[in-house]
Amino acid sequence: MPEIIDPNDFLPRYHQLANILREQISNGKLEAHQPIPSERQLEMIYSVSRTTIRQAIDLLVRQGFLYREHGRGTYVSPQKLQKGISELTSFTEDMKQRGLVPGQKILEIGYIQPPEKVRQHLELPEGSGQVLRIERIRLGDGVPMGLQTSFYGLTGEQTITQEELEEVGSIYRILQEKFHLIPTEADETLEVTLATPREASLLQIEPGSPLLLSERTTYSQYRRVIEFVKILYRGDRYRYLAKLTR
Amino acid sequence: MPEIIDPNDFLPRYHQLANILREQISNGKLEAHQPIPSERQLEMIYSVSRTTIRQAIDLLVRQGFLYREHGRGTYVSPQKLQKGISELTSFTEDMKQRGLVPGQKILEIGYIQPPEKVRQHLELPEGSGQVLRIERIRLGDGVPMGLQTSFYGLTGEQTITQEELEEVGSIYRILQEKFHLIPTEADETLEVTLATPREASLLQIEPGSPLLLSERTTYSQYRRVIEFVKILYRGDRYRYLAKLTR
DNA sequence: CAGTGGTCTAGACCACCGG
DNA sequence: CGGTGGTCTAGACCACTGT
Numbered sequence: 001m002p003e004i005i006d007p008n009d010f011l012p013r014y015h016q017l018a019n020i021l022r023e024q025i026s027n028g029k030l031e032a033h034q035p036i037p038s039e040r041q042l043e044m045i046y047s048v049s050r051t052t053i054r055q056a057i058d059l060l061v062r063q064g065f066l067y068r069e070h071g072r073g074t075y076v077s078p079q080k081l082q083k084g085i086s087e088l089t090s091f092t093e094d095m096k097q098r099g100l101v102p103g104q105k106i107l108e109i110g111y112i113q114p115p116e117k118v119r120q121h122l123e124l125p126e127g128s129g130q131v132l133r134i135e136r137i138r139l140g141d142g143v144p145m146g147l148q149t150s151f152y153g154l155t156g157e158q159t160i161t162q163e164e165l166e167e168v169g170s171i172y173r174i175l176q177e178k179f180h181l182i183p184t185e186a187d188e189t190l191e192v193t194l195a196t197p198r199e200a201s202l203l204q205i206e207p208g209s210p211l212l213l214s215e216r217t218t219y220s221q222y223r224r225v226i227e228f229v230k231i232l233y234r235g236d237r238y239r240y241l242a243k244l245t246r
Numbered sequence: 247m248p249e250i251i252d253p254n255d256f257l258p259r260y261h262q263l264a265n266i267l268r269e270q271i272s273n274g275k276l277e278a279h280q281p282i283p284s285e286r287q288l289e290m291i292y293s294v295s296r297t298t299i300r301q302a303i304d305l306l307v308r309q310g311f312l313y314r315e316h317g318r319g320t321y322v323s324p325q326k327l328q329k330g331i332s333e334l335t336s337f338t339e340d341m342k343q344r345g346l347v348p349g350q351k352i353l354e355i356g357y358i359q360p361p362e363k364v365r366q367h368l369e370l371p372e373g374s375g376q377v378l379r380i381e382r383i384r385l386g387d388g389v390p391m392g393l394q395t396s397f398y399g400l401t402g403e404q405t406i407t408q409e410e411l412e413e414v415g416s417i418y419r420i421l422q423e424k425f426h427l428i429p430t431e432a433d434e435t436l437e438v439t440l441a442t443p444r445e446a447s448l449l450q451i452e453p454g455s456p457l458l459l460s461e462r463t464t465y466s467q468y469r470r471v472i473e474f475v476k477i478l479y480r481g482d483r484y485r486y487l488a489k490l491t492r
Numbered sequence: 493c494a495g496t497g498g499t500c501t502a503g504a505c506c507a508c509c510g511g
Numbered sequence: 512c513g514g515t516g517g518t519c520t521a522g523a524c525c526a527c528t529g530t
Contacts, residue, residue: 192481317508
């Protein structure tokens with residue numbers, strides 16, 4: 001069992017400890033509403049300081065695996081609360097989490113003069129130049145799930161070609177590997193609309209069918225806007241999941 | 247200026263410091279993408295240890311007010327990212343945040359034998375007894391926003407009367423003050439549906455109009471289910487807001 | 493009361509960034 | 512190189528919970 005903490009590991013100790021505990025929870029070695037060893041006990045078991053123990057527990061509490069009760073102990077959360085939903089994910093990751101095979105049909109990719117609303121969401125100054133626009137049908141297990149339109153305020157040199165996109169599949173991976181931009185935060189709104197004839201034919205539904213419209217602004221590690229994305233989801237195939245905390 | 251940390255204050259020092267910094271950000275004394283003083287400088291300015299400084303900064307980073315860059319500094323997040331949306335809120339709080347006056351019309355309140363789906367969401371064993379069901383029309387500035395149906399697996403003694411509900415307005419307050427149950431986490435799903443004739447007449451819309459259906463399971467500080475709530479929002483009046491992180 | 497988590501200190505070394 | 516945030520230690524006292 002690699003259930004000891006290696007000071008020379010490239011992972012920090014609190015991270016190693018969190019992994020060990022998370023593993024025990026997933027294994028079922030620690031059951032729901034059961035207490036884990038106290039912080040002083042963990043200190044001795046793993047030979048790390050209490051600060052490090054607390055860092056590990058903090059992490060697992062934020063991830064929903066544990067909860068604390070002052071004066072009593074730290075306990076395992078029931079399975080239901082442990083799913084990491086409501087995290088910032090790309091469509092690709094979202095589908096995989098749902099157990100579906102992600103896919104896409106690229107309809108159009110190119111530079112356009114952005115509509116006012118898009119320009120504002122990208123936080124570009126008035127009178128800025130063109131932005132990259134990508135329109136795709138998104139598939140889950142080969143079936144149309146939604147119609148996605150994405151906008152990127154990249155400069156002329158920074159660009160993404162249709163070949164790249166078809167090969168890699170995920171724009172997030174391209175942004176990260178090619179431009180070192182890491183999506184870290186996003187604001188999203190959800191509302192209901194009805195399908196226009198064009199949208200309906202692309203999504204293979206009747207015009208006027210209800211759709212779930214998601215509009216998302218994604219920010220980089222530098223808190224600058226990376227992208228503005230609109231997705232029209234088929235109302236009969238897609239359900240949005242969120243996990244809320246106080 | 248009370249911009250000093252009082253060791254005798256009932257608030258912990260890291261919390262006091264977070265309040266001071268948050269205030270400076272809201273005031274505009276610290277501007278977006280500007281660095282705050284380094285952790286060693288803050289140590290001297292406020293005469294607290296670096297651990298305490300870091301606790302305060304951690305808090306503000308999680309709340310979206312600050313972001314860190316390793317080897318460079320800690321910076322103020324742009325205003326856009328600072329709104330605390332996507333937190334677990336009651337309908338009442340939600341309306342207030344949107345600047346609307348919350349209201350309600352109670353349609354029905356009483357005990358029923360729960361449908362199977364509701365029983366499962368409340369995590370009650372098969373063959374359990376009745377549950378409390380409350381059906382209300384929810385108003386924003388006096389206008390119907392949604393139709394809410396809530397279920398509570400309270401025991402016979404624990405109950406909520408229509409008079410209480412009309413007087414207090416918020417069930418969360420009743421739960422907290424009367425039963426010491428604090429909502430701390432929730433799982434929510436969102437999807438689209440079309441209004442049935444009954445729903446349409448209650449919400450004052452045409453039958454077949456699109457609605458946003460939210461289903462939420464709320465958990466207490468002990469990670470037990472408190473409630474299961476369905477809200478049918480008018481598609482033309484309600485937009486869901488979420489803030490996502492990685 | 494003893495045991496739990498919550499806060500706090502004063503110090504240390506590391507990894508990363510810029511000039 | 513010096514300054515930044517990231518990790519870590521060994522200790523202390525407080526606030527809360529149970530018996």
